[in-house]
Amino acid sequence: MAQVAFLGLGVMGGPMARHLAAKGHAVTVYNRTSAKAEAWVQAHGGRAARTPREAAADQEIVLACVGNDDDLREVTTGPDGAFQAMRAGAVFVDHTTASAEVARELAAAAQAGGFGFIDAPVSGGQAGAENGALTVMCGGDPQTYARVEPTILAYARACRLLGPVGAGQLTKMVNQICIAGLVQGLSEAIHFGKQAGLDIPAVIDVISKGAAGSWQMENRGPTMNQSKFDFGFAVDWMRKDLAIVLAEARRNKAKLPVTALVDQFYAEVQSLGGGRWDTSSLIARLEK
Structure with a gap:
């Protein structure tokens, strides 16, 4: 069991930290809204810290799941950031969906400070976090990754090192490209089926067993048919992710017309x- 800190207790981070505590890790938490951190401690034990710097002090592993590149810089290299207190030999694991550029920037800062860094964005949404069934895509040094993989598996069903620092974020971009295309295709298919007068639940049931089947079809097809959207991964966050994808594509000259x-x-x-x-x-937007 490790001494760990978790920074960011949103819809993803809160459940992830909970799984760490349930597995017996000693967990210190930090959240920008301190009341949320105190409530988490009341429910799950551990300790709440007032700043990321305080949370990171004397920890073996510090994990974070915040909003974007700027939020990540604030909790790491900011005046009260975790990097100001990370001890030599510790590891910082970033679960934020952010740019590969900021991952490399923070890895360089971590190396200068004598501690490790792994970029480790996740897929699986709120349900995956709640159920401890996330997929985690990692970039970094193999020896550093090996040290943190058992801790990450407290809330993941799959965790893999995909290359050097930045590879995790780049893989998450591939993931978001796939989701964007799949959801648009599924939207058009359901809309077409409705216009054709088909029994959409029956259609989804049968085609999900064939080559068109996907997680999105099985889990979102029925709710899309019912126009229910009050759950899951928000459009605002998807647009943030796609902005990262398209910026990276401009750098590496990838052609992403559908995305x-x-x-x-x-x-x-x-x-x-x-x-x-x-x-x-x-x-x-097809049915407005």
């Missing part, structure tokens, strides 16, 4: 007031 188009479709969903709707709400 760029779907990003604009999500902008339309935001204009409908759906910024906090689940990403499956792409169908709403």
